[in-house]
Amino acid sequence: MWGGGARARGRALQRSIARSRRRLPAPARRQSRRPPGLSAAGIAAARGRGEARALPRRLAAAVTAVKVPPRAEGGSAMGPGRLLRPMLRCCRAATAAAPPPPPPPRGAALRGPLSAALRHWAPQRPPGRGEPPRAGSGGRGAGGDDDDDDDDDDGEEDEEEEDEGVEELLGPSPLGPLPGAQRVAVVQPAVRWGPKKPQLTTAELQIAEAVALVNTLPNWTVLDKIIIPTKNPDKKFVFGKGNFDVLTEKIKKLPHVTAVFLNVERISSITKKELEDAWGVKVFDRYTVVLHIFRCNARTKEAKLQIALAEIPLLRSNLKNEVSQLDQQRGGSRYIMGSGETFMETQNRLLKEKELKIRHVLEKLRRKRSLLRTQRRKREFPVISVMGYTNCGKTTLIKALTGEAGLQPRDQLFATLDITAHAGYLPSHMAVIYVDTIGFLSDLPHNLVESFSATLEEVAYSDLIVHVRDITHPETVLQKASVLSVLKNLNLPSHLLESMVEVHNKVDLIERYEPTEENALAISALHGHGLEELKEEIEKKILKVTGKKILTITVNLQGPQLSWLYKEATVQEVEVMPEDGTAMVKVIISNSAFGKYRNLFPSSTFFIP
Numbered sequence: 001m002w003g004g005g006a007r008a009r010g011r012a013l014q015r016s017i018a019r020s021r022r023r024l025p026a027p028a029r030r031q032s033r034r035p036p037g038l039s040a041a042g043i044a045a046a047r048g049r050g051e052a053r054a055l056p057r058r059l060a061a062a063v064t065a066v067k068v069p070p071r072a073e074g075g076s077a078m079g080p081g082r083l084l085r086p087m088l089r090c091c092r093a094a095t096a097a098a099p100p101p102p103p104p105p106r107g108a109a110l111r112g113p114l115s116a117a118l119r120h121w122a123p124q125r126p127p128g129r130g131e132p133p134r135a136g137s138g139g140r141g142a143g144g145d146d147d148d149d150d151d152d153d154d155g156e157e158d159e160e161e162e163d164e165g166v167e168e169l170l171g172p173s174p175l176g177p178l179p180g181a182q183r184v185a186v187v188q189p190a191v192r193w194g195p196k197k198p199q200l201t202t203a204e205l206q207i208a209e210a211v212a213l214v215n216t217l218p219n220w221t222v223l224d225k226i227i228i229p230t231k232n233p234d235k236k237f238v239f240g241k242g243n244f245d246v247l248t249e250k251i252k253k254l255p256h257v258t259a260v261f262l263n264v265e266r267i268s269s270i271t272k273k274e275l276e277d278a279w280g281v282k283v284f285d286r287y288t289v290v291l292h293i294f295r296c297n298a299r300t301k302e303a304k305l306q307i308a309l310a311e312i313p314l315l316r317s318n319l320k321n322e323v324s325q326l327d328q329q330r331g332g333s334r335y336i337m338g339s340g341e342t343f344m345e346t347q348n349r350l351l352k353e354k355e356l357k358i359r360h361v362l363e364k365l366r367r368k369r370s371l372l373r374t375q376r377r378k379r380e381f382p383v384i385s386v387m388g389y390t391n392c393g394k395t396t397l398i399k400a401l402t403g404e405a406g407l408q409p410r411d412q413l414f415a416t417l418d419i420t421a422h423a424g425y426l427p428s429h430m431a432v433i434y435v436d437t438i439g440f441l442s443d444l445p446h447n448l449v450e451s452f453s454a455t456l457e458e459v460a461y462s463d464l465i466v467h468v469r470d471i472t473h474p475e476t477v478l479q480k481a482s483v484l485s486v487l488k489n490l491n492l493p494s495h496l497l498e499s500m501v502e503v504h505n506k507v508d509l510i511e512r513y514e515p516t517e518e519n520a521l522a523i524s525a526l527h528g529h530g531l532e533e534l535k536e537e538i539e540k541k542i543l544k545v546t547g548k549k550i551l552t553i554t555v556n557l558q559g560p561q562l563s564w565l566y567k568e569a570t571v572q573e574v575e576v577m578p579e580d581g582t583a584m585v586k587v588i589i590s591n592s593a594f595g596k597y598r599n600l601f602p603s604s605t606f607f608i609p
C-alpha cells in the first residue's frame with residue numbers, strides 16, 4: 001500500500017507507468033507485473049492453486065501443443081491442461097477409448113506465443129478419426145495471435161490429406177493380429193561367469209523386468225519364469241546344447257503356454273523359426289515385445305509412423321521365412337507371371353517403397369517441428385526436457401511441477417510414447433516449458449531407438465535436461481548407465497550433458513535417503529518433497545545456460561527506462577516509490593540487453609535480489 005501523503009502523487013506515477021506501457025508495441029505491453037493475459041480473478045484463482053498458476057498468454061501459446069490429459073478438469077480456472085484448442089484436438093487421440101472430457105468453457109483456449117511455442121509438440125490427430133467440433137473456437141482471446149491460428153488451419157487441411165496415406169502406411173502389425181490372450185513363459189539366459197556376465201544386474205532382476213514388460217500388454221499373462229545358464233547368449237540358439245535340451249523339455253511340460261518370451265535383444269528370423277518348431281509355440285524377443293507395447297500405447301501419427309518404421313526389419317524377416325516356406329511348397333522365388341520379378345523381389349520392393357514413404361512423412365513432420373522451433377526460439381521460453389528410464393516418474397514430476405491435474409502417470413512401462421510439452425513457473429515466476437519424453441530401456445536394438453530419433457531430436461534443442469531416476473529400483477545404477485549411453489548416442493550438444501540435473505525420485509520409499517552422487521537432488525514427485533530445491537536448481541541452471549540474470553533496477557519514472565525494460569527484458573514486478581518518483585523493477589534480462597541498458601542509462605542503480 002502507498003503512504004497516505006503521497007497518494008495523489010502515486011496516482012500520477014501510476015498514470016506515468018501506464019503511459020510508458022502504452023508507448024510500447026502490443027507484445028511488450030503484455031509483460032505486465034501480473035502474469036499477462038490474466039484477469040484479477042484469474043490471478044486470485046491461480047494463487048489459490050499454488051503451482052497451477054494461470055499462464056501468461058504468451059506462455060499459453062507455447063503450450064498449445066500440450067497433450068491434454070484424458071480427463072482434464074475442464075471447469076478449473078488454471079493450468080495449461082484444459083485450455084488449448086490444438087491441445088484438445090490431440091487430446092482426442094488420447095481419449096479415443098475413454099469417454100470424452102468435458103468441453104472447456106468458451107473462449108478458454110490459450111492463444112498467442114506460448115501456445116505457438118508449444119505447438120510443435122502437439123501429438124497429431126490419429127488417422128481415421130473424425131474432427132469433432134472445436135473447443136473454445138468462439139473465444140478468440142484478446143490480442144491472440146490470429147496469424148498463428150490461420151497457419152494452423154492450413155496445417156490441418158494438409159494433415160487431413162496426409163492422414164489418408166498414413167493409415168495405409170501403418171498397416172497391420174507384423175506380429176500378426178493381436179492375440180486375444182497370450183500365456184507366456186519368460187525365458188532368461190543367465191551368464192554367471194566370463195566376459196559376458198552383466199556387471200550391474202542379475203538374471204533375477206532381468207527376468208523381473210521382462211515380466212513387467214509382458215504384464216504391460218493387454219491380455220498377456222506370465223505363466224512361468226525360467227532362468228537357464230549360458231556362456232554366450234549371442235550364440236545362434238542362445239544356449240549350449242545341453243541347456244537347450246533342458247529348456248525344450250521344460251517348455252514342452254507347460255501345455256498351457258502359448259508363447260515364449262526369450263529375453264534377449266534380438267533373434268534372427270531363422271533362429272526364431274527353428275525355436276518355434278522346436279518348442280511348438282510362438283517365440284518373441286525383446287525387440288518384438290517392446291514393439292508390441294509401443295503399438296498398443298502409441299496415440300499420435302508420429303509415434304505410429306515411428307513404430308511402423310521400426311517394424312520394417314521384422315517384416316523383412318517375416319518375408320524371408322514366408323519365401324522359404326513357399327519355396328518348399330510351390331516356389332516363392334519363381335518369377336511372377338509377366339512381371340519380371342520374383343515374389344520375393346516384389347515384396348521387397350513394396351517394403352522399400354513403404355519405408356521410403358514413412359521416412360518421407362516423418363521428414364515432413366520433422367521440418368514442421370523445426371519451423372515451429374524457430375518460432376518458439378523467438379519467444380524465448382526456456383525448454384527443459386525431463387528424461388529417464390521408463391517408469392521412473394517423469395510424468396509424475398511434470399505434473400507436480402506444473403500442477404497439470406489431468407496428467408496421468410501410470411505404474412506401467414512405456415506409458416508415455418509421445419513427447420508433450422507443459423508450461424510451468426520457476427521461483428522467480430519465469431515461465432518455462434517442460435517436455436515429457438519417452439522412457440528408456442536397456443538392451444533395445446539400435447534401430448528401434450533410431451526410429452524415435454526424430455522425436456528425441458527435440459531434446460537436443462532444449463536448454464536443460466533433467467534426468468529422473470527411480471532410486472528405489474534395484475537396477476537404478478544400470479538404468480542410469482543405459483540412459484546416459486543413449487543420450488551420448490543422440491549426439492547432444494556437450495553443454496546439455498554437462499549441465500544435466502540429476503534427480504533421485506521416489507525417496508519417500510526409502511527412509512532418510514541421502515544421494516551419494518554429488519549434485520543429485522532427492523525428491524518425491526508423488527508427495528512433492530524437494531520440489532522447491534529442484535526448481536531453484538533448474539532456475540540457476542537456466543539463467544546460466546541462457547545467459548540471463550534476474551535483477552532489480554531502480555528507474556526514474558519520468559524517463560524512458562521502464563518502457564525500454566518492458567521492450568527488451570521480461571518485467572516481473574514494478575514497485576513504485578511515490579516519494580521520489582522512482583520504481584524498483586524486477587526483470588529477467590539477457591547479458592547483452594543489460595549491457596545496452598547500462599550504456600543507455602549509466603546512472604541507473606541495480607542489485608541482484
Ligand SMILES: Nc1nc2c(ncn2[C@@H]2O[C@H](COP(=O)(O)OP(=O)(O)OP(=O)(O)O)[C@@H](O)[C@H]2O)c(=O)[nH]1
Binds near residue numbers: 409413506509527
Ligand atoms: N512412491 C512414489 N511413487 C512414484 C513417485 N513418482 C512416481 N511414482 C510412481 O511411479 C509410477 C510411474 O510414474 P510415471 O510418472 O508414469 O513414470 P514415467 O517415467 O513417466 O513412466 P513412462 O512414461 O512409462 O516411461 C506411477 O505409479 C507413479 O505413481 C514418487 O515420488 N514416489
Ligand SMILES: [Mg+2]
Binds near residue numbers: 394395415416436
Ligand atoms: Mg510418462
